[in-house]
Amino acid sequence: MKTVFSYAKPYKWPIFIALCLMLLELSVELIQPLLIAKIIDDGILAEDVSVIWTWGSVMMGLAFVAFFSGVINSYFAAHAAQGFAFDLRQALFRQVQAFSMATFLRFPTAGLITRLTSDVTMAQNILFMGMRILLRAPLLVVGSLVMAFIVNVKLALYLVIGAPFLFVFLFIMARKGVGYFATVQHRLDRVNRVIQENLQAVRLIKAYLRGMYEASRFSKVADMLRKDTVKAMRMMELILPILLFVMNVSLMAVLWFGSFEIRNGDAQVGELVAVVNYAMRMTGAFSMFAWIIVAFSRAKASSERMEEVLLASEDLENHNSESSSLQRLEGDLRFENVSFNYQGKAEPILDKVSFHVSPGEKLAIMGATGSGKSTLLNLIPRIFEATEGKIFVDGLEVKEWPLKDLRDTIGLVPQQSILFTGSILENLSWGDTDAAPDELEEAAKKAQIHESIDLFPQKYGTRVGQKGVNLSGGQKQRLSIARALVRKPSILILDDSTSALDVKTENALWDALEEEAATMLVVTQKVQTARGADCILLLDEGKVVGYGTHAELMEQSELYRKIADSQTEEEVIINGENHS
Template identity: 40%
Template sequence: MLKIFKKLKKFSVMIAGVLIFVLLQTLCDLNIPSLMADIVNNGILKNNVPYVISAGIKMLIFTIGIVVFSVLSNLLSSVVSAKFSEKLRNEIFEKVENFSLDEFNKFGTASLITRSTNDVTQIQMVVLVILRMMVMAPIMTLGGIFMAIKTDAGLSWVLMIALPAIVVLVLIVLKFGGKLFASMQVKLDKVNLVMRENLTGIRVIRAFDRIDYEKARFKTANDDLTETAIKANKIMAILMPGILIILNFTTIAIVWFGAKRINIGEMQIGSLMAYIQYASLILFSFVMMSMLFVMVPRAAASAKRINEVLETETTIKEPLDLKYSNDELKGEVEFRNVSFSYSGADEPVLKNISFKASKGEVTAIIGGTGSGKSTLINLIPRFYNVTEGEILVDNVNIKDMSQHYLRNKIGIVPQKAVLFSGTIRDNIKYGKEDATDDEISNALDIAEATEFVSEMESGVDTFIAQGGKNVSGGQKQRLSIARALVRKPEIYIFDDSFSALDSKTDAKVRKSLLSVTKNSAVIIVAQKISSIINADRIIVLDEGVISGIGTHNELMKNNDVYREMASSQLREE
């Protein structure tokens, strides 16, 4: 947690202001009981009205000071905690944005969402409480003890019994409650995971009539979290009543033994009243600290989880010595003896891959399910780092390029079309921020999307729901293709991007693409041989190894794997 708190240095001026205001508020608090004792002892008992008025005015000034300093300290501490949580969320977001897909998968979407929301909120709350209490409680305790002894040292033994009793109670509660709060955050991840899967997969759940099963799965995760929360809160529930019991017994003891001291003339009534107030302030400061102790274990668990994200070493780093590609080539991609293994995998997914995709040519990649096709193309934009070998774009290793420079060369249409909430225009401009209306219109024409977009009520300004839920799969694919086209990149990557299109639309899109991709390298991942039969180069993948490279006719003659796929597919068609 200290690592997280080091980030508060940026707010040191405001924190200093909070501490000053809290200190002044506490000093005002400590003067009130003393003034009240003087009013009773020197004013009321002696019937000295002017003294009562004079001391009362002082008390009023201190009370106004308490209000003013309290408001200012609360305002500043709220600003600091809110700004600090904003800074943490930004750091987490920026860190996650730089993760490779391997690191992203390590944490999981649900966990990353929890860490950047719930965990940050826990830290925000504990910072707020610390700023308000870390000065007040110690000063109130020490100042209260000093003022109480100054008021009447004969009753100090009562406080010497009460204070250790509270400390022991707090330590016992923390010992048993801390671990439970830490496990709550992990179980909250599980609830978020199940909930997210249910919301994103609701169509599949209903289609397979698995609603009852998902209800049971959510109930299990939810009950587990609830049970742990109840256990933790039961333990914490002992704390406040325990402190109040000690406080009440302390007050009774002070009144009882104080009355005896008054009877024998060793103490005045006003002093007894002040002593009771000081005892209450001391014990109240322990109550404030106990609230902090309740929050710290959970915040410590959250801080640990946030640090895990922030301290994760990203495998994809920007090179210190940036290199730029040869402008004459414009989009040539070359794999040289590339092998790749996922983190923790026993066997590499790709083994000794070597080929070249040149400008103005279509390179197709085909293979059975699990042969490594999508993994191969995910290496080109450097979503993952290769395990062995190197990938070159225009004769420069992509590890020597900045990620921004590399990815600006690439227009990728993923296997699963992803659209963002916003208008169609916003989604197309995601490919090129400054795209003109003509460029957007042209991209939609080539992607065969103009017809259905024009039929929408607002055309390109039609709102797209999150994830593109209000358009069909084929429409999503065509909009994804248009987003890549408007970029006019040097390298096009189509990862089985035509699977949701009917044969007629597929043929039209492919024909239109020929005119705009003739000056770029085009890499297509496909399941159907009929869709890549005219490719300049077809790469056949078989269990992560290149089984053959050539044209359709060459592979039909020389490659058994390709011939087997072709004979089954083309016969059916």
């Protein structure tokens, strides 16, 4: 918890003021039984009305002091807790942004969402309540015991009898609660994961009529969360009855033996009332302990989960390194015996891949699903690090490039088009926030999406739904390409980014891209697209099985000939159907 609550340090003065006000409020509460005892002994029993009025007025004044202290305390406590939660959530989000892909894949997406939402809220609540109840309750117990001894030592001893048992009991329950609520938070992660998967695949679920199946799957994980939560809460619910039983026994002892003390003249009625009052306050404070332990257990479990993210510093990307004085990249790219495998996996995804692309050339990358095409592309901007071998950009190994310099000159269009909620203009400028409107429009024209945008009522101001839900697959791909072109990249990476385009639009796109002074790497399944490249790299199970022009591969590679022949046959069939 130390790492998480270190983010409360900037708010030390509001926290200090809130704690001082809480102590003032507590002091008033502890003084009141003494004043009640004085009113009873010196006023009511002595039949002195002036004493009753005097000390009664003092009690009213102190009540107002306590009231205003509580109000102001809540203000400062809320300010500190909200600021702490904001800073903590910001730190977690920045840490996730700095993760390398290897580190990111260690954490399920749903788990990261839970850490940034409910876990932060748990920590925020415990900090706020710490300045209101969390510290006040134990201090009230200790303070009541001390004041009871000041009033009458003999009577106070009866209150202490059950104290050792209660402290040991609460310590044990707190430790068990942390474990139980850690399990509950993990169950919550699984529920969030199922919800996330379901919402992302809603179209497929409706198309396959799998709504009832998904409801059943959700019911199972939600039921596991319910059972573990009930198990944790049942254990916590044992706390209050046991606490109240022990305190009520102590209270009965005070009343029983107090009556003898009064009869013998060793105690006054006011003293007994004061000690009973302190006993009642202790009982009330102990009744809050069940809630405190639940809140503390959940906050500790949440803090440990957040610390996993905050302390995951073994593999972070440095985005803040100073840019070098090097000029714009030329785009010369070379792989030398590059291999890659995921951590913990024995089988390599890429195995000794070598090739060279000169500045301004276009390399087409082909291969079956799972052959390592996308992984190869991800090694260039260092989204993943090569396990073996070397990758050079403009003669310098990618590891030696400042990460910002390297990625600033790369335009990446992923296999799955990702658009953000906002306008088309905002999505395009996401590629380069400094780009002028005419530059955005020029990129859209090259990507063959400008005419489609012009048909929208709001044109470039048209809102894009979540993940571009209101756009077609081809429109999303072309917007993604335009966003990459806005960057004016030296290396343009297109990971099967034209699969949803018709032949005419795709040809127009390639013609427009000829004007780009960029080295292009294009993953494609279309021989027609690969034919127009300067060179073709053919992968099979992570190995290079063909490298050359279309004509060279048609002569040298049996696998490439099979791919070309199969696509020629498909074209013949399609053309035949069209003529019929």
